[in-house]
Amino acid sequence: MPEEFAEYQNALPLKTMLHEYRLDAVLGAGGFGITYLAWDTNLEKNVAIKEYLPGDLAMRALDGSVLPVNTDNKHDYQWGLERFMKEARTLAKFSHPNIVRVNRYFEANGTSYMVMDYEAGESLHQILRSTPAPDEAALTAIVMPILDGLQAVHKAGFLHRDIKPSNVFIRKDGTPVLLDFGSSRFAGGGEPRNLTAIVSPGYAPLEQYSGDGNQGPWSDIYALAGVLFRAVTGEHPPDAVRRLKSDTVRSSLTAAETNFSARFLKAIECGMNRDEKLRPQSVAEWRALFVGGPAVEGPSGRPGAAPGQATSGTSRPPAATAPGSRTRTGSKGSSLRASRAPRDDSPAGTAWKWIGLAAMALAAALALVLYLRNRAADLESRGIANLPPRQAPVQPKARPPASGQLPLPAEAPAQAPQPMFVPPAPAPHAPGEADVPPALLKEFKAADRNADGYLTPDEVDGRFPFIAANFPSVDTDGDGRISPGELWKLRRSQRALKQR
Numbered sequence: 001m002p003e004e005f006a007e008y009q010n011a012l013p014l015k016t017m018l019h020e021y022r023l024d025a026v027l028g029a030g031g032f033g034i035t036y037l038a039w040d041t042n043l044e045k046n047v048a049i050k051e052y053l054p055g056d057l058a059m060r061a062l063d064g065s066v067l068p069v070n071t072d073n074k075h076d077y078q079w080g081l082e083r084f085m086k087e088a089r090t091l092a093k094f095s096h097p098n099i100v101r102v103n104r105y106f107e108a109n110g111t112s113y114m115v116m117d118y119e120a121g122e123s124l125h126q127i128l129r130s131t132p133a134p135d136e137a138a139l140t141a142i143v144m145p146i147l148d149g150l151q152a153v154h155k156a157g158f159l160h161r162d163i164k165p166s167n168v169f170i171r172k173d174g175t176p177v178l179l180d181f182g183s184s185r186f187a188g189g190g191e192p193r194n195l196t197a198i199v200s201p202g203y204a205p206l207e208q209y210s211g212d213g214n215q216g217p218w219s220d221i222y223a224l225a226g227v228l229f230r231a232v233t234g235e236h237p238p239d240a241v242r243r244l245k246s247d248t249v250r251s252s253l254t255a256a257e258t259n260f261s262a263r264f265l266k267a268i269e270c271g272m273n274r275d276e277k278l279r280p281q282s283v284a285e286w287r288a289l290f291v292g293g294p295a296v297e298g299p300s301g302r303p304g305a306a307p308g309q310a311t312s313g314t315s316r317p318p319a320a321t322a323p324g325s326r327t328r329t330g331s332k333g334s335s336l337r338a339s340r341a342p343r344d345d346s347p348a349g350t351a352w353k354w355i356g357l358a359a360m361a362l363a364a365a366l367a368l369v370l371y372l373r374n375r376a377a378d379l380e381s382r383g384i385a386n387l388p389p390r391q392a393p394v395q396p397k398a399r400p401p402a403s404g405q406l407p408l409p410a411e412a413p414a415q416a417p418q419p420m421f422v423p424p425a426p427a428p429h430a431p432g433e434a435d436v437p438p439a440l441l442k443e444f445k446a447a448d449r450n451a452d453g454y455l456t457p458d459e460v461d462g463r464f465p466f467i468a469a470n471f472p473s474v475d476t477d478g479d480g481r482i483s484p485g486e487l488w489k490l491r492r493s494q495r496a497l498k499q500r
């Protein structure tokens with residue numbers, strides 16, 4: 001619910017008109033700016049408007065305009081204002097159901113305003129206060145769409161940099177949306193000292209506390225993992241700086257094992273790794289830890305790493321910086337660039353490569369053996385295996401020439417047409433149960449669980465592996481089941497093959 005204006009002394013007065021927008025309430029405020037609930041008098045609908053007003057650099061004048069606090073901050077304020085407008089233009093290009101829609105921006109009162117869709121519903125922060133223990137299915141339904149939206153943001157070269165429960169919003173229809181990109185940071189660098197680092201304690205990774213920290217998609221992953229930590233444990237995640245001395249993340253997640261799967265908790269722990277090099281490097285890599293499948297190539301341009309795989313030594317992109325809310329520290333930031341795939345030349349990596357090649361060779365050999373066995377059984381069932389070997393034709397001798405005559409060429413041998421297939425001679429009678437040896441019949445009845453006198457594919461599985469692998473060849477009458485006579489016929493054929 002919107003707060004009253006009296007609690008935000010720096011906000012514009014109630015009912016102020018900004019072009020066609022009437023300000024009705026304050027949705028939130030931070031060190032970077034203020035977000036209003038406004039009414040679009042042209043379209044007659046609610047919108048959310050973000051005002052650029054960094055509290056450390058600027059103040060509200062009596063006429064409602066925004067001015068730098070002093071001349072020393074004028075350059076930093078102006079840089080942030082230009083960055084704010086550039087981000088608004090870029091974010092307006094997104095059309096993703098899980099990212100808040102930016103419709104336009106405009107300048108007024110010496111600052112800039114970003115007009116966004118107003119989303120009706122509740123933030124995850126509010127939901128966790130009323131429902132402190134959501135189940136894994138509910139959290140998965142929230143985090144997976146948010147990851148899709150976050151991947152689109154990263155692909156455009158942006159980082160959100162302030163993901164926390166209050167910025168994960170659940171619409172009335174249950175779909176999640178990621179809000180408040182006011183702290184987002186574009187690929188560019190060159191940020192002023194006062195606008196470099198933006199942190200929300202507990203959700204900001206360690207690299208975000210320093211202006212020259214190595215920030216990237218992995219930094220947003222840490223924050224979103226912190227949101228899941230809050231939902232799973234009911235506790236706020238410990239501050240990244242405090243974790244250097246005493247890290248309780250693993251023990252807190254272990255206590256939640258009775259309500260959540262080990263895979264789900266492991267994905268959260270990996271996302272909250274203190275070392276950014278050991279975290280998933282892209283949304284695709286982190287998503288793979290939840291679903292257990294291969295990572296779909298993400299905006300970084302490389303496939304996901306295996307769970308727990310270290311990526312130290314990788315040349316990864318430092319991210320870009322923009323103004324934001326909460327605590328500010330540090331100096332100069334760096335830019336968000338595409339990651340390059342690491343080359344693993346370690347002894348362990350080389351060993352795994354050879355093991356993989358050996359496994360592929362073994363699989364190919366097993367496939368060849370199975371093919372030959374299936375082929376032999378198929379030929380046996382059709383009678384081709386019993387064909388006599390083809391005899392080479394006898395070449396006639398050349399006739400000696402008569403006296404005084406030239407020698408004549410040898411006559412070409414007559415080539416009799418060879419049949420392509422000679423069917424086997426029919427058996428005197430099809431073998432039945434009476435023809436089956438008692439020992440084999442006993443084995444047959446032991447496998448016949450429903451005692452109907454036939455073996456189905458499920459009944460031969462495990463007891464007769466060769467039949468299971470070659471069921472259509474053994475089932476000579478094609479009725480989808482094996483009779484005692486068909487089993488005895490198979491055994492006789494196998495014995496005949498061994499005797500050759």
